Amino acid sequence: DIVLTQAPLSVSVTPGESASISCRSSKSLLSSKGITSLYWYLQRPGKSPQLLIYQMSNLASGVPDRFSSSGSETDFTLKISKVETEDVGVYYCGHRLEYPFTFGSGTKLEIK
Amino acid sequence: EIQLQESGPGLVKPSQSLSLTCSVTGYTITSGYDWSWIRKFPGNKMEWMGYISYSGSTNYNPSLKSRISITRDTSKNQFFLQLNSVTTEDTATYYCARFPAWWGQGVMVTVSS
Secondary structure: OOOEEOOEEEEEEEOOOEEEEEEOOOOOOOOOOOOOOOEEEEEEOOOOEEEEEEOOEOOOOOOOOOEEEEOOOOOEEEEOOOOOHHHHHEEEEOOOOOOOEEEOOEEEEEEE | OOOEEEEEOOOOOOOOOEEEEEEEEEOOOOOEEEEEEEOOOOOOOOOEEEEEOOOEEEEEOOOHHOEEEEEEEEEOOOOEEOOOOOOOHHHHEEEEEEEOOOOOOOOEEEEEO
16 A cells, blocks of 8 residues: 655644645656646644645635645645634545555644 | 536544535536546655446445445535544545546544544
8 A cells, every 4th residue: 555654643733834744655646648646635623624636736716726735746845824713623644556556644734 | 627626524433434525517427538526644654545427336445445435416516425434543634536637635634432
């Protein structure tokens, strides 16, 4: 199985500042079709996961452009600019390159 | 807009079977896509369990392969999860999803005697 390693485990951010979350894959997530199969999700407290980013750098529908993602074939970064209180929750990276799909262990974002 | 809703017992005894239903509205499950079950354990660990495709084929996480079955009732636009021989390690919140973008609200299942 592909292992996704997230860092940090948790991050505390002052509203208006930026936050970055790292995700490292044990295998290249670049598919034979040239698509990087890396996804980012946010699970707010008491809610189901919400897709933020698909195919490494594409913003999902309705997601504010304060969220962005970049990376290579194995190393990825989610950046949240001008953090707001509604951004609190657990962030996950995940892939869909091959079965079984797997997820990172999650990064908890808190507000200072 | 597509909506998914899980239902099923919140408490299951060890060694018994866990059975959940996902009811889908706003999209016909035979029209396209894969229909997944995903679970989140206490703490943050998330596990993709498997899916049933729009054509009825299935794909399961090998870690569960001997215990899991995903089926569907196309007349009701529902799909189902059955997990056999559960232990306390199967205690989790279970989500159905049209992965990766559309998720149900989740149902918490506790395995306990």
